[in-house]
Amino acid sequence: MSSANAPDLTRDDGRTRREAVVRLVFFVCAVLSVLTTIGIVLTLLSDSVAFFAEVSPVQFLTGTSWSPANDPVNFGVLPLVTGTLVITIGAAAVALPIGLLTAIYLSEYASDRARSVLKPALEVLAGVPTVIYGYFALVYVTPALATIFPTIDTFNALSASLIVGIMIIPMVSSISEDAMSAVPDSLRNASYGLGATKFTVSTSVVVPASVSGIASSFILALSRAIGETMAVTIAAGNTPRLVDLTDPAGVFLNSIQTMTAAMVQLGASDVTGQSIAYKSLFAVGLTLFVITFAMNLVSEWIASRYREEYR
């Protein structure tokens, strides 16, 4: 009698195969992201290798003059690296303190209603295309700065770094705020219970407890400033200059060129696939990629540690 009832529970081959095909299709989609990374690395490497066959890496990394297109050609990346550094430091001086204070306000002080207005408004800051920020810096910020610093160039590092600073505020504030919100209330209550004020709780409990999230946000924001392209191209100009540390004011008030701006300049000119100038584009790109990728990895690593902390 059990045989009459014996269920047929065996696999349906057609169904099993269909399921496997579907799974494979989704897998391929996911693997595409890995292929993208490989594609980036291979593209950058292949032309960089060709470049370094003609220009030695030492010359590239230590040379103090950058003039890829006009005679005499020089392929020293240092002026571009220092130019990027200037922008990054300027932007950090704006975005890190402001972003951190913003995160503290949102996480510790703001009412739910204030938060629901302020957070989307901050997202808007991150959503405006960078080419528009470049236009703002060039057309509105620089003339305004000229009333304070009459010697300022039309293209200058100051307005570019201010505007880059503004655009990366949300990056600092949102990741830091996430970290601060993850701090358990029990820690805050312990401090309040000892008679602490909100100021003390914020600065001596919440910030220290979320320090790895804050650090992660800082690194990510700096990486973003390093890779920022259009705003600095439009506002800071195209003057590759090694930074003159004896004249800090001049550094910010004059035109410079970042790695990204140099890439845009080369990309927009008519360099062809065979020329060394074209290949130098990829060498600079590789440098930029390595720097930002390393920073992103470090940021991700720190962030994953704070995620472990409170769970």
Place this chain on the structure above:
Amino acid sequence: MTQQNVTTSESDDDSSTASPEPGSGIASNGTAEAETTTTRSVIESRNLDVYYGEERALQEIDIEIPAEKVTAIIGPSGCGKSTFLRCINRMNDLVDSARVEGELLFEGKNVYDADVDPVALRRRIGMVFQAPNPFPKSIYDNVAYGLRVQDDTENLDERVETALRRAALWDEVNDRLDESALDLSGGQQQRLCIARAIAPDPDVLLMDEPASALDPVATSQIEDLIEELAQDYTVVIVTHNMQQAARISDKTAVFLTGGELVEFDDTSVVFENPEHQRVEDYITGKFG
């Protein structure tokens, strides 16, 4: 296939199964006489162990669940009731850390054999969950879901209606079948989930505390429904509610902490004259 209750039951075989129609509410009121015992068993476990990672959640469970009866599983929280239930239709496959040893036979076939497709198995064994979980679709689409995924859409309207009628929901929803199931009350949602489970006409219905999220009125509706369904289905129900188990089940299995099956017998025996002191303590509320 073995038919005797080798493990636990006191063999009070009496052949009072003259009426081929069990069910019909006779199990209620704790009728002292055991109605039936010598029925076919649909689900049978042998030496069943379940682990979550290193932790053992069930140990050496031997049980035979009779066809077209209501079998209740009771026991304190964390003793493995849900785990056992989820073994029967291999829902535990979805838990990465879960591992099963031993045999679980469904109609004589070990469902953990390599050639068994859990999807095919679940099409024969329906399940109702603790909290109502209707899909955010229309009432009709919810009930039709199982039939559609099984590509069995002949007479769909009719079968949806039948399932809703048997789940005692038809009268309440027949004029709004295309409205969202999420607009139903909790009790209606749970009856909808029952209709959804029985629409493809499975052999067995597993229910994991189906009434625990409901108020008393909805609970008693569900209980009535389960007694109805036991006329055609084998029902295995996990419950925390001792009265509920006593009211609606024919057989009761008592699991105790540590994941062991301590007693399995006719419900009346378990509640009135349990073999083990620990079971009596649990039932009378001395612990658990």
Place this chain on the structure above:
Amino acid sequence: MATDTRDSTSFERVSRAKDIAFEYLTLGATLLGIVALAVLLSYVAVDAVGWLNWQFLTSPPHPMPEKAGIFPALVGSIFLMLLIALITFPLGVGAAVYLEEYAPDSRLTKFIQLNIANLAGVPSVVYGLLGLGLFVQLVSLGYGSLLVAGFTISLLILPIVIISAQEAIQSVPDSMRQASYGMGATKWQTIKNVVLPESLPGILTGTILALGRAIGETAPLIMIGAPTTVFGVPNGPLAKISAMPMQIYTWAEYPDKAFQHGVLAAGVVTLLVVLLSINSIAILIRNRYQTQS
């Protein structure tokens, strides 16, 4: 005899000056960026008055500011966006479904996930180089063509689409999946009938927001050799295209005041309005489905 000068039944108030000052400081910091942007936006809006008109929207670029228009760039941007949507939506959802529903808890999965997070942080100009090296040089799809631009920017926003789609899929309650599996549905049936319909609004919102990011991208277009000036509407996938941010960048190089405070402002406002419309659609979808469930 104790000479206790403190009145033991009343409490001295702890000074709140520092506390209040700090609150205002943090509030000020929060508002600073927002206010700065608001001021800049109002400037550009004022500048655009008189320049942003029907003639501007429907004319091709022109060396004379009064005759200059943004039409080819506007159309180019819209074509580009549609192409990007067609590419990124299926690929992004597919990757997210794999990672959320199929992927085992393995090293490969962790690697893919980390890789996606990192790709989201790669500077857009580097994606431009990928497009240049891969699509222009290697596959020869042509400098500055619609296809190359679409592929390049698609790769750029794909990580964002994947991450937001993953979040949407994660928010589908597990009880839904259990119900479906319990009915004997296969994995694909469960995904198709339950998971995707439930997460679709979230996926759409995320994709549309990512498209907003795509429409403002300039650096990749420059790197793949998009032309600075295009007079017509693209007539095929290999046609050279312009896009609004590209046109704005080109105009920004004209020192003429009528361009800087006129044409350019009109272009910026046009781009912002298109961007705003896209984001409003995303927010509408989000709100509509949020209130429903």
